Amino acid sequence: MDNPPLPPEPPPPPPAPASARRAVAAALDLIAIADRPELWATLRADEDVLVDAKAVDDHGGLPLAGLLAAVEDGISPTADPVRRLAEAGAVVLGTARGGADAAELVALGLIGLALTTQAPQRPDVVCLTPTAGLLPAAGAVVAGTLADGCRALTALTDPGAWPADVRLAAGERPRLTVSTKHRTTLRHAVGELLVAGAEVTTMDTATSMVPLGQRTETSDGPEVSAHGVRFRGRPFDDQVLIDLAALLTGEQLKNPYPATGTALVVFGAHLRGQPRNAELRDLGARFTGEVRTAPRYRMLALDGQAGVHPGDDGAALRGERWLLAPGSLARFRAALPPPMTLGPVELDDGETATALLSHPAPAPDITEFGDWRAYLRHRTANRPGLG
Structure with missing residues (x-):
């Protein structure tokens, strides 16, 4: 007599919801394994960051819950962006010795976000320098992904700081100028942008990718770097540059950085x-x-x-x-x-x-x-x- 068929395997249990406490515990293990103490100016006690993480989990629904961060040593711990970072649910593990060290911590996967005074240029992290005044006392955000960087900037920026008619998208066929001096470096990125529908021209006087007609000689405008390519634009065209960078990273960004729409x-x-x-x-x-x-x-x-x-x-x-x-x-x-x-x-x-x-x-x-x-x-x- 044939044996009766076995009942089907039960479906696997759903994954446990992400928690800041688990993220911190995993990060502390990685920091110990990485053994890069020279990158840290200060590293908070394990007990303190675990207490902060538990408070985030107990609160629930915070926009940056589960995101681990560091702050460049030159930024005051009482600065407004640092305060907003914690209030939004990010857990600050410590301070980095400088902007380059902060970017290295992100690149190593030890943290997901860093606040710096200036954005270092490197291909394995995303650097966002918003329009002057939007991120006082800090200046720039370094993140592992464009989405995390935008999420953090939105939480750190006062919605009332944006102009009433700020652009919330780059548009269907953005047009850019590209420096011929860096054409070899940018060739792959230009190809990806063309495939995505962008119109790209070249200008000898350009120093980076800039939306056409939006070149600025001042330092007040935003900059976004992704995959080693830097985009520059006019003040308050932050989301235009973020959308262009997203064409390179392949990320689908649901919400724009200006939270005014x-x-x-x-x-x-x-x-x-x-x-x-x-x-x-x-x-x-x-x-x-x-x-x-x-x-x-x-x-x-x-x-x-x-x-x-x-x-x-x-x-x-x-x-x-x-x-x-x-x-x-x-x-x-x-x-x-x-x-x-x-x-x-x-x-x-x-x-x-x-x-x-x-x-x-x-x-x-x-x-x-x-x-x-x-x-x-x-x-x-x-x-x-x-x-």
């Missing part, structure tokens, strides 16, 4: 690839994903635009969510022709967001398509003379 949902000609999408990109808007409304909206085919408004027997409509700085959103609103307007829309997950809507108007009702692009495909397929 307002979400805007669009449905028609402002969608990606549609005729009026450039209006959003020119304002520095950032695409953050596709959305669906709650099933109570109707869509009209206005003159080249989708007219969306609440209505009886409505449907769930597809759209896109973009992020704009407050001043940019105000400019967008001011330029809207009637019957277009901005108003609240309920999404299928219950969230309410600002959306590009319209007042009811005499126009064909295209709600049945549920999607502006689906309507355009239908109209093209049924155009006289086709088929």
Whole structure:
């Protein structure tokens, strides 16, 4: 008689949630194994950093929870960025002797982040020097990944320090100039940027990659270094440079560094690839994903635009969510022709967001398509003379 089949193996247990305490314990072991005491000006007692880590875990939900950091010895321990670092949930293990030593600690994987007075240039770490004044008393962040560096800068920067119309994205086809003096060094990076859609030209007087038309002779603008390539730009174009660096690191950055954006949902000609999408990109808007409304909206085919408004027997409509700085959103609103307007829309997950809507108007009702692009495909397929 055949043996009955064995029951299937139970699924593996889910991994234990990450905790600052476990991260600190692992880092302390690595520091002992690495045996690089010359990199540290001070190294805090194990008991003290473990107590800090437990406090982070007990608090829960801190933006930098689990991130381990060091601070360059030249930065005061009472400086505002150091205080904000701890308040955001990062655990500071000690101080590094200098910026180069701090970068070495990051490169060795002993910490994930360092605050320095100046960003050292090396290919195995990410260095972010924000616009002058955004990171007082520190100057730069060195991180293992661009995402960690941006996460830290967001926590360390006062949201009110940004201009009302700050750009939140580099745009679809950013244009850069590249120094011919460093062309051999930059050749691989230029190739990756071209594949990603950037337009790259050369100028003998440039010293690094700079967004076209944004060269600055002052030191007030931001700098971002990744994979050994340095990007420079105008003051407050920090996110433009971060997006360019992300093309090299391959990281998908969900949230921009300037934490000032307002979400805007669009449905028609402002969608990606549609005729009026450039209006959003020119304002520095950032695409953050596709959305669906709650099933109570109707869509009209206005003159080249989708007219969306609440209505009886409505449907769930597809759209896109973009992020704009407050001043940019105000400019967008001011330029809207009637019957277009901005108003609240309920999404299928219950969230309410600002959306590009319209007042009811005499126009064909295209709600049945549920999607502006689906309507355009239908109209093209049924155009006289086709088929």
